[in-house]
Amino acid sequence: MCIHHRVDYIVDRFPKKVAVKWRDGCLTYEELNARANSLAHDLIAAGVIHSDVVALSMRQSADLIISMLAVLKAGAAYLPLEESISSSRKRKYMEDARVTHIISNRSAEPWSFDRKVICINALNAYPHVVSDKSMLSVSSRPEDKAYVMFTSGSTGEAKGVVVPHRAVMRLVVDTNYIQLSADDNILQLSSPAFDASTFEIWGAILNGATLVFSSEIVFDPNALKRDSTKNGITILWLTAALFHIIGDRYIDSIRSVKTLLAGGDVLSPRIINKVLDALPNIRIINGYGPTENTTFTCCHNITTKNRPSFEGVPIGKAVSGTEIFILDETLAPVAEGEVGELFVAGKGVALGYLNGDVTESFFHDEKICDGLIYRTGDLVRENINHELEFIGRRDNLVKVRGFRVSLDGVRQAILQLKEVVDALVSLHKEEAGDELLIAHINLRQGASSDLGEIKERLRMVLPDYSIPDRFVFDELLSVTVNGKLDRKRTVS
Structure with missing residues (x-):
């Protein structure tokens, strides 16, 4: 089944239920579908054909979800563009994906490079009555591409990943790692250009849940608390870096949450246990997976009954429809x-x-x-x-003074220390030619930065050649726009 066919099924079941909600408005499933149908017809009239790629340039909003669904109904695939990236980067992404059209909230984009811009606000995409525009004749298959997303690691050149409909269906429909239902309220916090948004958006829309847009574009713990409390958020996805910040300093902001998914990096056992102490009824899911396997590959469910040891947190077992x-x-x-x-x-x-x-x-x-x-x-x-x-990463093995060292292994050892909220380990080459291991560490509030004690405890789990040569204590480690640790900014 394709994504939009599943949406049709959900609309039939829950026509009057709220599908998307924002600070001052909402749309029911019936209204969302009617607007998407109307826009899909306009896309086809504008020349969009099966297997085209349509770029989306807009912030988290109802227009974004309408546009995604409309593109799929037109038989095409969408490419969400991060608004903060440069025009040259947008141009490269669109050239690589062979984008034919752009949907935007603006009637013109200076970086469109002669591609047709469709302004969603200028279209008759918001009918009050579902009419003859409701039926579409475009044929789609589960194997057809649904979206293109560029990998957004903190280093390296991004590559465009082509994800089909069946991969999204496998992620959020009848899964073995989480139970999603029409009773859930899911916060849409991630950038649409980051694959966590695939879980947030389609996890809600394909299960009859309500998708709630964050009231703030830039992550703010106080806004998270306000949004979660006001809207009764039951499911929340956070990157590991944001989870560590929230778990260490702002646990009150997630008290309504029943299931918290975190991933994208190694999780701190100490922070997990701190959250479980404060919120004994919460379920934490450590989600692991590259964009190339559609958000999650393995997941590990954690409750007070199976707290993690300080040796580390497993990434768990394969999710439904996955072989490892x-x-x-x-x-x-x-x-x-x-x-x-x-x-x-x-x-x-x-x-x-x-x-x-x-x-x-x-x-x-x-x-x-x-x-x-x-x-x-x-x-x-x-x-x-x-x-x-x-x-650790296969390519994160480095040679230090003749010894092979896993930067991820050193980081995991540091994360086991009770004083540590998060850490980043890098190899730095000095002008004299010496190569040094440098650890950037974010300590919990009030913790002592006794370097001698920290090194001594690391020697209990690491060989001497793996102990960092230099420690830098940062109040907060830099994160990317997608909430991941920003290696370039931190080590510069």
Whole structure:
């Protein structure tokens, strides 16, 4: 089933239920669908055809959801553009994705580069009565591309990932890691250009829940508290960096939340336990997964009954529709409990990168499984409970004074310290040629930065050559617009 076909099913079940809600207004499912149908007809009239890519340039709003749904109903795929990125970056993304049209809240965009701009505010996209514009004849399949999203790591060149309808359906419909229902209120906090928004938006819309837009564009703990309390938010997704900030200093802001998903980086066991102490009825889900496998690959549910130890937090087991393989360098399975690289297959795997970039990441190998396989580049191992533990990035292994060191492994050891909220570890080359490990650490409020004590406790879990040469104590670590730790800004 395609995304928009599922929406039609939900509209039939819950026509008068609130679908999207913002500070001073709301739309029911019936109203949302009518507006999307109208816009879809206008897109087709403007020349949008099956498999086109349409760029979306707008902030989190009802217009955004209407536009996404309309593009899919027209048989095309959407490309959400982060408003804060440069015009040159937008141009590159649109060229790579071969964008044909742009939907915007403005009638003209200086960076449109001769592409047709469709202003949603100028369209008759808001009928009060569903009329002959309700029916569309465009044929779509679950394997068709639904959206293009550029990976947004804190380093490296972004690549466009092409995600099909069936991957989104697998993420949020009849899943094994979370129960989503029409009774839920889900906060839309993430940028539409970040894959967490896929879970927030379609997790709500494809299950008859209410999607609530954050009242503030820039993340603000006080706004989070206000939005959560006022709207009875039951499900919330936070990046690991934001989760650490909220869990350490602003727990009151999430008291209405029943299920809190966090991911995108390693979670601190101390912060998780602090949240569980304050909110014993909450369920925390450690969600792991690259954009190339549609937001989540593995998830680990945490309650007061299975608190994490200070050795680390598992990333859990495969979500519905996902196959996982832990392989060595020859692509053979590793022995039980040994570290290997994670490969994934199943309904969540994307169609690949735009224009076939880096094809070695997406490949077929019948010796492993049928279908397309994605090579994550992440090192993992399976514990005695058959849950995956994240070890680090394959490309985050560095050589320091002749020894191989995992930057992620050092960071995880630092996160186990009770004084630490978050940390980032990097390799820095001095002018004299020496290479030093540098740890940037965000301490909890009131904690002592006794360097000797910190080093001594790290020596209990790390070899001497892995102990950072320099420690920098920051009040808050820089985060990207998507809420992830910003390596470039932090280490500069």
